[in-house]
Amino acid sequence: MLALQQIHKTFSTPQGELPVLNGIDLTLQQGESLALMGESGSGKSTLLHLAAGLDVPDKGEISIDGQVLSSLDEPARAKLRRQYLGLVFQQFHLVPSLNVIDNLRLQARLAGREDSEWTAHLLARLGLSGRETYYPEQLSGGQQQRLAIGRALAVRPSLLLADEPTGNLDEQSADTVLALLLELVKETRCALLMVTHSARVAAPLNRLVRLHLGRLEDHCS
Numbered sequence: 001m002l003a004l005q006q007i008h009k010t011f012s013t014p015q016g017e018l019p020v021l022n023g024i025d026l027t028l029q030q031g032e033s034l035a036l037m038g039e040s041g042s043g044k045s046t047l048l049h050l051a052a053g054l055d056v057p058d059k060g061e062i063s064i065d066g067q068v069l070s071s072l073d074e075p076a077r078a079k080l081r082r083q084y085l086g087l088v089f090q091q092f093h094l095v096p097s098l099n100v101i102d103n104l105r106l107q108a109r110l111a112g113r114e115d116s117e118w119t120a121h122l123l124a125r126l127g128l129s130g131r132e133t134y135y136p137e138q139l140s141g142g143q144q145q146r147l148a149i150g151r152a153l154a155v156r157p158s159l160l161l162a163d164e165p166t167g168n169l170d171e172q173s174a175d176t177v178l179a180l181l182l183e184l185v186k187e188t189r190c191a192l193l194m195v196t197h198s199a200r201v202a203a204p205l206n207r208l209v210r211l212h213l214g215r216l217e218d219h220c221s
């Protein structure tokens, strides 16, 4: 599903070269969930961006569903992202001018893969039935993140990439949102790569890896 082979990434900063990833190997199978942890600045978001094709590695190969990202130009990577990937971030990134149902449909529409039955099912599973015409600002943080998760899953992606998806929520909303995310991941049988600072959030996932000094350390979860 997702395969990273010997990934290296160094940023140029005003202070000089900053090596962040130094030979990352990682594979994720269909239906598998993986928590990515590591101290602040260790490169977790960088790794997630590379896996999403939002940035490119200096060296190494990334493939999604057998397609090698580095062999594609940006429009082709964007197409692959739309078709195969769901992205969820700490800031919900909903479109403020679109209501609930249009936000939910957005990615599927862009991918040309709208499925009204699945959208209606998702809306109910998100606990947002009856709120179709609300705008994001009229929803609680937990509701907004549930909607962002639904939007990411509306295309039935092969891989869901989530960067601190509960980082902006209080503990109770975080638990509800995480439980829903894991249920929907199971239901769609997609793979999940989730960045988190919280061992509690990481605990229910199948595997845990930690980024340290540019390399991945495997942990049993």
Ligand SMILES: Nc1ncnc2c1ncn2[C@@H]1O[C@H](COP(=O)(O)OP(=O)(O)OP(=O)(O)O)[C@@H](O)[C@H]1O
Residues within 6 Å of the ligand: 011, 012, 013, 018, 020, 038, 039, 040, 041, 042, 043, 044, 045, 046, 047
């Ligand atoms: N575009 C960039 N240009 C220069 N440096 C960058 C860039 N993006 C990230 N970095 C640096 O790379 C390092 C890793 O950043 P990254 O955001 O991946 O860490 P992180 O583990 O996700 O951190 P946090 O847990 O605080 O979100 C940091 O030192 C950051 O300043």
